[in-house]
Amino acid sequence: MGRPPCCDKIGVKKGPWTPEEDIILVSYIQEHGPGNWRAVPTNTGLLRCSKSCRLRWTNYLRPGIKRGNFTDQEEKLIIHLQALLGNRWAAIASYLPERTDNDIKNYWNTHLSPPSAATYASSAENISRLLQNWVRNTPKVNSEKATTTTTTTTTTTQHSSTALESLLGFDDSSTTTENSNSADEKGPSLALLETWLFDETVIGGGGGGGGGGGGHEDLIDVCLNDPDNLF
DNA sequence: AATACTATCAACCGCACCTGT
DNA sequence: TACAGGTGCGGTTGATAGTAT
Numbered sequence: 001m002g003r004p005p006c007c008d009k010i011g012v013k014k015g016p017w018t019p020e021e022d023i024i025l026v027s028y029i030q031e032h033g034p035g036n037w038r039a040v041p042t043n044t045g046l047l048r049c050s051k052s053c054r055l056r057w058t059n060y061l062r063p064g065i066k067r068g069n070f071t072d073q074e075e076k077l078i079i080h081l082q083a084l085l086g087n088r089w090a091a092i093a094s095y096l097p098e099r100t101d102n103d104i105k106n107y108w109n110t111h112l113s114p115p116s117a118a119t120y121a122s123s124a125e126n127i128s129r130l131l132q133n134w135v136r137n138t139p140k141v142n143s144e145k146a147t148t149t150t151t152t153t154t155t156t157t158q159h160s161s162t163a164l165e166s167l168l169g170f171d172d173s174s175t176t177t178e179n180s181n182s183a184d185e186k187g188p189s190l191a192l193l194e195t196w197l198f199d200e201t202v203i204g205g206g207g208g209g210g211g212g213g214g215g216h217e218d219l220i221d222v223c224l225n226d227p228d229n230l231f
Numbered sequence: 232a233a234t235a236c237t238a239t240c241a242a243c244c245g246c247a248c249c250t251g252t
Numbered sequence: 253t254a255c256a257g258g259t260g261c262g263g264t265t266g267a268t269a270g271t272a273t
Contacts, residue, residue: 016241016267038258054259055242090261105262106240 013047017056021046025053026061034062059100066098070107078104079112 017025028044034057037050046053059065070078074096081092089101089108096104 014243036258049243051244051259052242058260059241087262101261102241109263110239 011047012049012052014052017048017060021048022056022061025056029057029061055102059102062100064098065100067103070099070111074099075107075112078108082108082112 024044024046025040028040032043034054037054040046040050040053041048048056077095078092081095085091087105087108089105093099093101093104
């Protein structure tokens with residue numbers, strides 16, 4: 001069933017991009033906008049495959065990308081989101097608009113990956129415990145917000161820890177809903193979790209502290225007050 | 232000063248999903 | 253409804269820079 005490759009292997013340049021290529025790509029996209037990647041190599045004369053052009057744009061050339069070290073807040077957010085969403089880097093990146101999925105993925109693999117993941121929430125029980133704690137401590141605001149999304153889910157969450165597990169998809173029987181959609185298309189349960197996630201009292205969690213800076217609050221503010229901005 | 236080792240990042244590859252015909 | 257093409261995503265690899273010996 002061989003599907004043809006996205007581009008001819010012959011005559012396609014690989015490896016690092018040169019500044020000249022970057023300029024060509026950027027000016028083309030400035031003129032035509034991103035999209036129709038298939039046409040980009042043809043129209044620009046770049047000897048690159050369409051995927052390579054898209055990748056270069058989204059990971060490097062796209063305006064608004066923040067490079068350099070991740071802040072404490074970003075790191076915490078990534079850890080939280082990874083625990084919730086798994087390795088869905090694109091979905092995680094949507095919460096960090098200034099970072100690319102590739103960046104986040106690299107950061108996770110080099111700084112955070114297996115040990116942190118294991119210690120943070122390696123098991124269903126762990127997450128379930130966290131969520132039970134959340135349910136216990138959740139201010140009404142959260143419930144109300146969640147309720148606006150869906151009342152049935154809210155009532156369910158408040159009463160059963162097994163339901164919490166199934167919400168997260170630990171129960172195989174619930175995988176249909178879980179798998180059918182990507183994280184971008186948030187179901188009610190995810191909306192709940194998001195609310196929990198961005199609730200600073202939970203994140204700050206009693207304590208710890210590492211110094212919750214204003215930057216974190218800013219980020220949360222954006223998430224809570226202007227979520228559209230994130231997508 | 233030279234070499235070896237490690238960490239980081241950019242880019243590629245293949246698969247899965249989405250959309251149009 | 254089925255098929256084909258395009259796009260997006262996640263995993264992996266290779267190159268380079270930085271650090272230690």
